[in-house]
Amino acid sequence: MKESRDEIQIGIAGLQTWDADPLRVERIRARCLAVLEAQRRKERAERSRLADWRYWLEPTVAFGLSAVYLAAAVASTLALLR
Amino acid sequence: MEREIELRLVARLRTGDAAAFETVYEAFRARLYSFLVRLSRRRDVAEDLLEETWLRFVARARDLRADTCLAAWLFTVARNLYATWCRNQSLHDERLSDLTPSWPAVARRETPFEATARTETERRLETALARVTSRDREVLLLVAIDELTPSDAAASLGLTPEALRKRLQRARERLAVEMDAELASAQMKTGERKWL
Numbered sequence: 568m569k570e571s572r573d574e575i576q577i578g579i580a581g582l583q584t585w586d587a588d589p590l591r592v593e594r595i596r597a598r599c600l601a602v603l604e605a606q607r608r609k610e611r612a613e614r615s616r617l618a619d620w621r622y623w624l625e626p627t628v629a630f631g632l633s634a635v636y637l638a639a640a641v642a643s644t645l646a647l648l649r
Numbered sequence: 650m651e652r653e654i655e656l657r658l659v660a661r662l663r664t665g666d667a668a669a670f671e672t673v674y675e676a677f678r679a680r681l682y683s684f685l686v687r688l689s690r691r692r693d694v695a696e697d698l699l700e701e702t703w704l705r706f707v708a709r710a711r712d713l714r715a716d717t718c719l720a721a722w723l724f725t726v727a728r729n730l731y732a733t734w735c736r737n738q739s740l741h742d743e744r745l746s747d748l749t750p751s752w753p754a755v756a757r758r759e760t761p762f763e764a765t766a767r768t769e770t771e772r773r774l775e776t777a778l779a780r781v782t783s784r785d786r787e788v789l790l791l792v793a794i795d796e797l798t799p800s801d802a803a804a805s806l807g808l809t810p811e812a813l814r815k816r817l818q819r820a821r822e823r824l825a826v827e828m829d830a831e832l833a834s835a836q837m838k839t840g841e842r843k844w845l
Contacts, residue, residue: 575821575828578774579793584683587696595700596674599707603667606711610665 659717662710670707677723678703684724684790687778688731698734702727720796725805728787735783773835777827785820792817 586592661669681702685695705726713722778786791802792813803813 573821575774575824576789576793578770579778579789580795582683582687582771582774584679585686586679587682587692587699591696591700592678595703596671598700599670599674599703600667602704602707603665603670603710606707607665 655719656716659713659715659719663713663715665711670710673706673719674703677719680794681723681727684794685727685731687790688728688783688787689734690779694734698727698730701730705730718796718801720794721798721801721805724791724794724797725801728791728805731787769835773828773831774824776831777824780827781820781823784816785823788813788816788820789824 587595658669658673662673678699682695682699685698685702686692689695689698702723706723778789781789788802788806791797791805792799794802797805799813800810803810806813806816808816
């Protein structure tokens with residue numbers, strides 16, 4: 568097809584191009600930029616939500632590990648006393 | 650658009666870069682609009698489909714594959730939106746011919762100089778393109794897009810490369826017939842004028 572491009576095909580490729588109404592062009596641009604901005608905001612909000620999740624998860628894990636360690640220490644102390 | 654530049658733009662688009670969008674928008678907007686205008690033969694429809702194409706593009710920009718060919722992506726979406734619009738409107742080729750008066754006014758923003766400068770062949774080609782069926786028109790227009798490889802064009806139309814080749818050949822034949830008819834009619838008009 569590209570190899571066998573004849574005159575008609577070259578003619579079509581070289582036809583005049585038009586642009587949409589300038590107001591419409593600007594409206595489309597603005598809407599697209601708004602979509603991109605909304606995506607960015609959503610991503611930022613998700614990231615902060617993840618940060619919140621870490622806020623409560625880290626102390627919980629630390630508390631759990633401490634409790635396990637303490638229980639093991641108490642258990643070994645009791646074993647020594649017996 | 651060079652492939653290397655295109656890949657860099659795609660990488661930036663995947664991060665939601667607004668400047669990258671602006672570059673792609675400037676590079677493809679007019680050609681995409683012209684494609685839709687020639688396909689639909691209505692400026693209002695072409696503008697609506699153009700808007701929808703770009704909105705889909707930004708909505709899915711982050712999900713683009715790193716090796717995306719932007720022209721293939723945009724023209725495929727535009728063509729599919731046009732096909733959906735046709736289905737929704739139940740427009741058939743016969744009915745499309747009724748819309749000929751709303752064929753985009755080529756001279757809408759054309760100066761008299763530009764109008765004169767347009768070649769006769771170009772005028773005949775535009776008229777013939779307007780007369781062939783939308784099936785023929787879409788294959789002729791897609792294959793004429795520089796950045797689209799034959800396999801991209803085939804994929805856009807949901808065809809195998811072999812089926813595309815056959816359809817293109819038939820479309821070219823019908824376009825040539827229309828161009829000859831247009832030439833004959835122009836010559837007849839000139840003859841009549843001379844005779845008068």
